Amino acid sequence: MIDERNTDMSALKDLLAGMDRRLSILEERVDTELTEIKDQLPANRAAIVLFSGDLDRVLAAFIIATGAASMGMETSLFFTFWGLSAVRERRELEGKSLSERMMALMTPGNSLGLTPSKMAFFGAGAVMLRQMMAEKDVSSLEELIALAKDLGVRFTACEMSMDVMGIKAEELNADCAVGGVASFLGDALGAKLSLFI
Amino acid sequence: MIDERNTDMSALKDLLAGMDRRLSILEERVDTELTEIKDQLPANRAAIVLFSGDLDRVLAAFIIATGAASMGMETSLFFTFWGLSAVRERRELEGKSLSERMMALMTPGNSLGLTPSKMAFFGAGAVMLRQMMAEKDVSSLEELIALAKDLGVRFTACEMSMDVMGIKAEELNADCAVGGVASFLGDALGAKLSLFI
Amino acid sequence: MIDERNTDMSALKDLLAGMDRRLSILEERVDTELTEIKDQLPANRAAIVLFSGDLDRVLAAFIIATGAASMGMETSLFFTFWGLSAVRERRELEGKSLSERMMALMTPGNSLGLTPSKMAFFGAGAVMLRQMMAEKDVSSLEELIALAKDLGVRFTACEMSMDVMGIKAEELNADCAVGGVASFLGDALGAKLSLFI
Numbered sequence: 295m296i297d298e299r300n301t302d303m304s305a306l307k308d309l310l311a312g313m314d315r316r317l318s319i320l321e322e323r324v325d326t327e328l329t330e331i332k333d334q335l336p337a338n339r340a341a342i343v344l345f346s347g348d349l350d351r352v353l354a355a356f357i358i359a360t361g362a363a364s365m366g367m368e369t370s371l372f373f374t375f376w377g378l379s380a381v382r383e384r385r386e387l388e389g390k391s392l393s394e395r396m397m398a399l400m401t402p403g404n405s406l407g408l409t410p411s412k413m414a415f416f417g418a419g420a421v422m423l424r425q426m427m428a429e430k431d432v433s434s435l436e437e438l439i440a441l442a443k444d445l446g447v448r449f450t451a452c453e454m455s456m457d458v459m460g461i462k463a464e465e466l467n468a469d470c471a472v473g474g475v476a477s478f479l480g481d482a483l484g485a486k487l488s489l490f491i
Numbered sequence: 492m493i494d495e496r497n498t499d500m501s502a503l504k505d506l507l508a509g510m511d512r513r514l515s516i517l518e519e520r521v522d523t524e525l526t527e528i529k530d531q532l533p534a535n536r537a538a539i540v541l542f543s544g545d546l547d548r549v550l551a552a553f554i555i556a557t558g559a560a561s562m563g564m565e566t567s568l569f570f571t572f573w574g575l576s577a578v579r580e581r582r583e584l585e586g587k588s589l590s591e592r593m594m595a596l597m598t599p600g601n602s603l604g605l606t607p608s609k610m611a612f613f614g615a616g617a618v619m620l621r622q623m624m625a626e627k628d629v630s631s632l633e634e635l636i637a638l639a640k641d642l643g644v645r646f647t648a649c650e651m652s653m654d655v656m657g658i659k660a661e662e663l664n665a666d667c668a669v670g671g672v673a674s675f676l677g678d679a680l681g682a683k684l685s686l687f688i
Numbered sequence: 689m690i691d692e693r694n695t696d697m698s699a700l701k702d703l704l705a706g707m708d709r710r711l712s713i714l715e716e717r718v719d720t721e722l723t724e725i726k727d728q729l730p731a732n733r734a735a736i737v738l739f740s741g742d743l744d745r746v747l748a749a750f751i752i753a754t755g756a757a758s759m760g761m762e763t764s765l766f767f768t769f770w771g772l773s774a775v776r777e778r779r780e781l782e783g784k785s786l787s788e789r790m791m792a793l794m795t796p797g798n799s800l801g802l803t804p805s806k807m808a809f810f811g812a813g814a815v816m817l818r819q820m821m822a823e824k825d826v827s828s829l830e831e832l833i834a835l836a837k838d839l840g841v842r843f844t845a846c847e848m849s850m851d852v853m854g855i856k857a858e859e860l861n862a863d864c865a866v867g868g869v870a871s872f873l874g875d876a877l878g879a880k881l882s883l884f885i
Contacts, residue, residue: 302697303499309704310506316711317513320718324517327722328524334729335531336681343883345748347806350572354542354687357651361672367680375744376806393820400807412544412573413597423655426590430654454751457824458817475755483761483880484730486680489540489687490748490883500696507703514710521714525721532728533878547769551739551884554848558869564877609741609770610794620852623787627851683877686737686884 339485340367343478346491347376347401348411349420349435353427355380355491356438362487363445371442372478373470374452377491378459380405380439381449381467394460401459405435443469450477531681537564538679540687544573544598545608546617546632550624552577552688553635559684560642568639569675570667571649574688575656577602577636578646578664591657598656602632640666647674728878734761735876737884741770741795742805743814743829749774749885750832756881757839765836766872767864768846771885772853774799774833775843775861788854795853799829837863844871 340362344355355371363369373381378401385403387395402408413419424434433441443449449470456463456472463472471477482488537559541552552568560566570578575598582600584592599605610616624631630638640646646667653660653669660669668674679685734756738749749765757763767775772795779797781789796802807813821828827835837843843864850857850866857866865871876882 303503306503306697306700306704309708310503310510313704313708313711314506314510316715317510317517320711320715321513321517324521324524324718328528331528331722331725331729335528336533336730340680343748343752345745345885351542354540354571357672358540358676361676362680365673365676365680374748391823393816393823396816397820422590422593426594426655426657429588429590430651432651432655454824454826458820458826460820475751476759479752479755479759479881483734483756483759487676487685488881488883489685490752490885491542491687500700503700507700507707511703511707514707514714518710518714521718521721525725528725532725533730537877548739551737551768554869555737555873558873559877562870562873562877619787619790623791623852623854626785626787627848629848629852684873684882686882688739688884 336486337484338367340369340487341482341485343372343490344377345375347379349408350410351491352380353435356442359447360441363447370448370481372450374455378461381470382465383467384465386465390460397459533683534681535564536682537566537684538682540569541574542572544576546605547607548688549577549605550632553639556644557638560644567645567678569647571652575658578667579662580664581662583662587657594656730880731878732761733879734763734881735879737766738771739769741773743802744804745885746774747829750836753841754835757841764842764875766844768849772855775864776859777861778859780859784854791853
């Protein structure tokens with residue numbers, strides 16, 4: 295004959311063991327899945343491709359980049375095609391092929407040579423835009439570039455564009471790294487903000 | 492001598508107390524971490540910077556914005572630089588400096604004055620594009636602007652651009668708020684969609 | 689008089705039943721909320737609107753798209769307005785209205801007719817850019833288009849633009865689907881990357 299109390303006791307122990315297993319499974323699941331989920335949340339990053347070399351668009355890119363960096367975002371600017379002119383500091387012609395020299399002469403040697411997308415018709419567009427910005431105490435492009443560096447915005451120049459256009463690393467801002475499209479995608483995929491300007 | 496049954500009972504109580512602690516910890520963790528995670532999920536928002544004042548790009552921005560709003564996204568348009576012309580309703584010259592007046596005369600006084608990025612060579616581009624849209628029963632830009640408002644798309648004009656270009660709030664659409672880059676970033680960071688047009 | 693042991697036993701059973709309820713609630717909650725959260729995580733997708741028909745911007749779009757696809761992203765390109773020229777393969781004039789025929793003659797009949805946004809002043813820009821790319825062994829646009837298809841990048845042509853510009857599906861690349869803005873938004877909302885080029 296079975297002792298009722300013992301049966302109760304052993305049934306209780308079984309119940310407890312069952313709950314212990316469920317709890318362990320749940321703890322393990324919460325651990326694993328929350329870690330996986332956190333890895334896939336948008337990161338506190340902002341990544342901007344600057345393709346354009348138009349003064350107005352370059353200004354927009356730096357205003358957004360410095361804004362994002364001031365809000366605590368890990369911010370990166372990827373300079374490609376005409377956008378490379380924004381981080382160019384000098385123009386070299388030596389050791390370049392004919393088409394590379396032509397390209398060098400057709401693109402600005404530094405940020406001061408950039409012209410806006412509109413108002414360029416009598417060559418005075420850049421002067422007028424820069425003067426209007428100065429009148430309203432808005433930072434100049436060069437001040438915005440310096441501010442971006444101070445705020446830790448990462449600069450990367452597109453290797454393929456540099457290669458195609460014949461731009462050498464020595465011609466660019468010393469704080470500018472060189473990288474491929476994978477470098478941009480590494481920053482942009484899963485960032486909270488990514489823009490093509 | 493120890494009573495075996497009592498020992499069993501007290502061991503069971505200890506086990507139960509241990510599991511109760513683990514369960515409380517897990518409940519607390521799930522509460523805290525899920526709340527944190529939900530705060531970092533992309534929000535049901537779409538944020539578009541409209542930088543361009545080209546009729547074709549402005550149309551693209553409003554088509555995407557009204558599309559996103561119809562799909563239940565909280566949608567915002569941030570008008571900056573040439574894009575301000577899309578929400579301009581009249582042109583004022585009084586009380587403006589020489590360069591502000593020049594800028595006012597060089598930019599369209601309202602959305603009807605916008606021209607496309609291509610086909611502008613004989614001035615007929617805007618007429619032709621608007622006519623082709625009407626022939627195919629596609630909403631005009633003015634209808635899209637009205638639709639965007641009806642769908643609750645939020646309009647913000649870039650304060651800095653207005654200041655630099657000398658555009659006054661009275662010249663803009665009455666439903667357009669005025670805000671800085673932080674206002675755009677507040678909408679765009681963590682939105683499900685952010686575009687620079 | 690109450691049997692103390694029985695009381696203990698029944699109290700234990702109540703405790704156990706209480707914990708069982710809490711555990712079931714937590715299991716259910718973790719199930720439901722984790723599923724909801726996972727649905728809202730950014731998906732392994734990249735969605736690009738190609739609005740521009742400038743050779744340089746089209747190249748940038750295909751370089752980013754093939755890069756994202758190689759990194760395992762489900763990648764889609766949505767061709768709209770001038771960007772339709774990138775997937776055009778021939779130009780038809782028959783059965784089109786006057787303005788549709790004018791539009792057809794003013795836009796390139798295929799990707800080989802695209803010109804860059806800069807350097808177009810003496811018509812030699814496209815030749816020069818393509819030659820510089822070939823010299824540096826960078827894939828041509830046509831190779832990038834083929835690579836994109838091989839990597840499974842999805843092509844969608846904007847139905848409204850096709851309609852407005854009078855472009856027929858037969859004029860486009862056979863692998864290009866036709867869809868509206870909702871199709872782009874379906875890809876872009878919640879993607880890890882979305883760009884307007």
